[in-house]
Amino acid sequence: MSLASDATPRAGTTTTAAADRISFAERFSDRMNPILVKEVRQAFKGRGFSITFGLLLISCWFVSVIGALQAGTGLEYFDYARQFFASYIVPLAVATCVVVPFLAYQSMLGERLDDTFEMLSITTLRARRIISGKLASAAVQIFLFYAAITPFIGFTSLLQGFQLAPVVVSLFVGIFVALALCSAALFISTLARSRMFQGLLALLLIAGLLWVLSLIITLMFSFALWSMPGGWEFIAASGAVCLILVGAILLLREMAIAQITFESDNRSSGIRIICSVFLVVGLAATFGLMIALGAPIYPETCFSVVIAGCLLLAFVGFSICTEPPRMTRRVRTQVAHVPWLLSVFAQPWLPGCARGYMYMLLHIASFAALLMVVSPLLMPGRYPGTGEMLAVAAGCLFYLAIYAGLLSCLATLMFRSVPGCRTAHVRWAGFVLIMAGILGPLTGMLLLELLFNVHVRFGFWMIASPVSTLPMIANGISGWDGTAILALLFPLALLFFLLNLGGIIESLRETRGMRKSSPSRGTPPPREANPDAPSIA
């Protein structure tokens, strides 16, 4: 129902006839995300997009004319396709990998600086739709820039030495790179609160975008000078890159969504789910492809997968293990409507530091199980260093469990004992602790060597630093081989598990308790008991 139904306009109106005529474009746009519609309208009206579009066309024309003039009649006979392609990709990369992400950053930051974000927050649009709309708008702009250079790529296809597969794959990967950069830019735009921090982040973003651009230019010109890679290995590698980029896009998007979601809402489950799905899909794709192709499972592959998984888990774990221990009332209300058994199984994906620790343990256990399953297939003895690699992977998993446990304990302690404690405070404290754990022993070792000329190979006090111990596990040192260090890490991990056990039990109780006390949907409790009120069945 709209205002139309009961408004009493004061001036004479001629509304209905005009309102009844809805064009196809408007009907189509009705199905779109409102943010996408707004952003596209604003982008087309804004100078940023139009100037970039114009410059892209001009630079491609310039490259074509200058290239054709330089090549002369040799254009028909010599291998010029690679050079032309690389020259077209550079302005495209500037537009899609620098301008579009920066415009996305500005757009999201503008919403917050101009106080329009609050206006959006009280509409029916949720944070997910806002970020998705911004990302979709960036995708539309990327698509338009791609459309602009299509005739030039068409021209390149007529030249000698044109290879369709690498060109298509490169362009395809380029889309994901640009989208990943846009997701990163959106995420960064949600981080800043103070003006100074915003300025600093903008500078970092620009530096990062220019660095990526320089990588693309280097890559393109190395293709132009040498040769474009081909074959199934290139396509498989590109597929892997795309998979990683898709994961990065989704994860960064989810983190941006979490940043702009109200603290009282569920900011955590999305990140946890995306990370789990990404890990499962990544593992399935890696091992599935190897099995499908009949390729042997190399220890390096397993090691790389586990290390990449650990890095991702460390990144996500830092965020989820520092959350407040209890769910907010709003989240409890939402969870109360989920069947109890499902909510028990979903515990690791629900908000809360102890649940974050559970999430980490679940994934660490999965990785450990995977290592146990694949280790007999690794043909030990045939590949040197298999044992060390497995030991390092196990060490990484132990460290993850230890630090996740530490963060979870810290969060529980701080939220309970420090009045007015916020997640940011816990994260800073956790960051300082982790840095002290990692860098402290290294600094101590360096100081001992510099000041007292004492060369320390290993001591128990170095156990907190994976940077110190993992190389030792990998190389093996006299008296302190990998097994011994792992044997030290295990009780530490167990200790943190025991310290978090109370929190885990409390989390399970909280889910159960909310079922008993959850309010009925939309029912305000009576302010005063009214004995005369008729009962309502």
Place this chain on the structure above:
Amino acid sequence: MNDLLSGAGLPAIAASHKGETATIVPGGPPPVLSVRNLTRTFGKLRAVDDVSFEAGRGEVLGFIGPNGAGKTTTMRIIATLDLPQEGDVFVCGESVIDYPDRVRKKIGYMPDSFGKYANMNVLDYLDFFARAYGLRGVERRAAVEHVLVFTELRKLQHKAIKSLSKGMSQRLGLGRTLIHNPELLILDEPAAGLDPRGRVELRELVQLLARELNKTILISSHILTELGEICDSAVIIEAGKILASGRVADLQKRQRSRRAEDHVTSLSISLIDSTEPLEREAFHKWLVQQPFVLACQESGSRLRIDFGGDPRQQHELLRRMLGEGFPVTEFSGKVETLEDAFMDITRGITQ
């Protein structure tokens, strides 16, 4: 418990465990807005302290208080932009804490300064918010059209927002809050920065919304004379606590009767406009030294005094005043306004 809550005719709300929304038991108009024991702290500061009030359908409720009293914090909680530490707010029976998405469909919030997409035109702005509230096709077009007509912005629909005057911007803001036809409008200082014509026009729009469209309006303003004219009831808040609440007429009446009980009369005295400040000051000093003058304060170009004597003693004061040669042009008993009630009730505490 404030007076508004303890007043008769409030509906008894019974919980319906099967239903989606609250069921209001017959016996009074259902409250569109119900604020219950709301408490919000920022560190050690209690910005809102156990605040409770209600507003029925079609009611204009003035939310009055000095700067830092907790008005905006309360309004932001009602608008689902903030969360209380204690208490809850129900809009048409839906809790803002548990079901913010449902509440957002029922409220229109206009903060004192709201963001505008400067490079958009009026039509695109309203169209975007109509989409954001989930209006589609003909319904969306009609809603935008009617808001343009209602706020008299139709002629300016293709004009860029950045080129609108303050008054027109406020109209646009009001139009945005109305686009999805909410039941409750929360207007935080809507008249701030408006010229006198703009204020009158805004007042007319608010009255029209309440009287003809039956909207419930929670409005805060510093211009109490205007609030007194448009509000049915008022809540006076200071330092996070409700000091008084009730129907505006009742508040004024209560103020009069309280003064009568204390044998205090309000008198208003005007001097010639061209009176020198020094002479005005001397008059002020002389006045406070006179018998039965309990308090004296300047209110615009006038002086307002609390007088503890009877009419004969009032006459004696006037006689002495003229005898001293003060340039008095008016001496009258003052009609109690919302502003007077506010000044008497609040103590000027800021947080």
